[in-house]
Amino acid sequence: MTGDTTSLPASTPLDHVIQLKIIYWGSAEAGKTTSLLAVADIFQCFRLDEVIKVQTTGGRTLWNEYVAFQFTIPTGALNTAQVIVHLSSLTGQERFLNTREFAGSSIEGAIFVADCRPDFLAATRRSYEELVAFAPKGTPIVVQANFQDVPTSARPAALDRLLGSFARGTYTKVVPTVATRGANVAAAFLDLLHAVLTRQR
Numbered sequence: 501m502t503g504d505t506t507s508l509p510a511s512t513p514l515d516h517v518i519q520l521k522i523i524y525w526g527s528a529e530a531g532k533t534t535s536l537l538a539v540a541d542i543f544q545c546f547r548l549d550e551v552i553k554v555q556t557t558g559g560r561t562l563w564n565e566y567v568a569f570q571f572t573i574p575t576g577a578l579n580t581a582q583v584i585v586h587l588s589s590l591t592g593q594e595r596f597l598n599t600r601e602f603a604g605s606s607i608e609g610a611i612f613v614a615d616c617r618p619d620f621l622a623a624t625r626r627s628y629e630e631l632v633a634f635a636p637k638g639t640p641i642v643v644q645a646n647f648q649d650v651p652t653s654a655r656p657a658a659l660d661r662l663l664g665s666f667a668r669g670t671y672t673k674v675v676p677t678v679a680t681r682g683a684n685v686a687a688a689f690l691d692l693l694h695a696v697l698t699r700q701r
Contacts (some may be wrong), residue, residue: 516581520696523564523604524589525631526613527623531646531679533565535613536589538682539689540567548584565589575696585693590601606633609696611688612671613644613679616653621662628663640695641671644688649678 524532540551548568571583590604604610612631614624631641643663645656654662657676663671672695675688 513573516575516579518581518583518697519586520583520608520693521586521588521606522609522611522696523587523607524611524613525604525627526644526646527615527620527627528591530613530615530620530624530627531644531677532589533615534679535611535644535646535677535685535688536565536567536587538685539587541592542682542686543569543689546571564591583693583697587689604631605636607635607639609640609642609692610635611642611644611692613646613677614659616645616647616655616659617650618652618654623653623664638699640690640692640699641672642688642695643674644677644679644685646677646679648676648683649681658689 513556524536537551540547546569548570550567552566553634565659566586566588569585569587571585572580573583573655610631612628615666616624616627628643635641643659645654648655656676660674663674673691675684675691677684677688679685
């Protein structure tokens with residue numbers, strides 16, 4: 501099974517294994533799956549298995565996409581810990597709200613993929629409100645300001661004002677991204693991972 505601790509070296513104490521559930525959240529077609537696939541490709545040497553997809557016949561996310569990674573991190577004084585990250589991209593379609601609520605209620609961190617194109621900002625704000633409502637209080641969130649290659653897209657500072665106007669302090673930072681090119685998606689993932697691990701300690 502992907503993420504199974506039996507894949508760890510025999511010398512690894514189980515109390516030094518950290519399991520994290522991180523999700524991509526956002527409105528429909530905001531770039532969540534594209535971001536996950538880019539991260540899976542960039543960090544493929546740390547991947548425990550292939551990406552699992554649960555999609556409609558039209559290629560839209562039905563439940564989620566999933567991939568797991570295993571990282572070794574220093575914990576001080578020559579000690580290390582094995583970190584297993586379970587990374588999922590949730591469907592953004594309105595009719596699957598219940599699946600998002602279920603999956604988002606037990607996470608350690610979230611990457612919110614914001615569709616910054618003008619016609620989609622209202623849906624972006626609604627989706628962010630959902631995430632804040634469903635995620636455990638205090639969950640670290642990094643916001644990807646996606647579609648930054650579109651000239652009319654809201655820039656990170658404008659998106660920060662939009663989200664911060666009603667949810668100040670709930671997210672760590674806003675990262676400009678172009679998911680279709682893989683631009684900055686790794687940085688957003690690592691920023692979120694750092695925020696989650698810092699909170700875990």
